[in-house]
């Protein structure tokens with residue numbers, strides 16, 4: 001089977017509310033590998049009032065985790081990244097090179113507060129795009145205003161924004177409303193990436209396989225390969241999707 005690539009996870013040890021230590025990170029990698037995930041972009045939170053990982057440390061910590069995984073015989077490729085919580089300083093920080101893009105590409109993963117209105121999310125993503133980076137909107141289903149209006153997602157895609165959905169949302173972990181919305185997006189082929197947003201190896205573990213099987217059977221194998229592998233490969237190669 002063509003492997004999956006997870007572009008959004010909090011598996012880097014001890015830097016945010018994700019994995020607390022190396023042992024947990026290695027357990028999480030074991031789970032991911034057992035489900036056919038061979039590549040992961042590590043996306044620690046980058047946000048205000050938070051001890052953010054510098055791009056230099058991001059590379060160092062990612063390589064350290066990958067070395068430890070390889071020592072244990074785990075064949076996984078890891079890449080640095082960030083999940084950027086958008087705020088007034090974001091554009092300045094991007095321009096100053098203080099934020100890690102996804103795998104050193106022109107793609108940036110951006111999140112917002114769940115109650116932020118569409119208009120402000122739209123304007124913020126426009127501002128990110130104006131820096132020359134291509135925004136990937138993290139877990140689109142989490143923003144209440146957008147989840148009520150599927151046409152907003154269409155507008156964002158037209159603007160050049162890429163759409164990421166969490167596997168758990170598709171599988172119903174966050175309720176029927178969110179499940180329904182993500183499945184409508186999948187039906188309309190409006191999703192570019194399904195990722196885990198994993199934070200631990202328990203309730204928010206890096207599970208992708210059941211979601212991949214579901215997408216494959218419901219929306220077709222070609223689309224599943226595209227959103228679990230091909231589009232992520234384009235990020236790794238810094239190609240346009």
Ligand SMILES: [Fe+2]
Nearest residue numbers: 008010083197
């Ligand atoms: Fe996240």
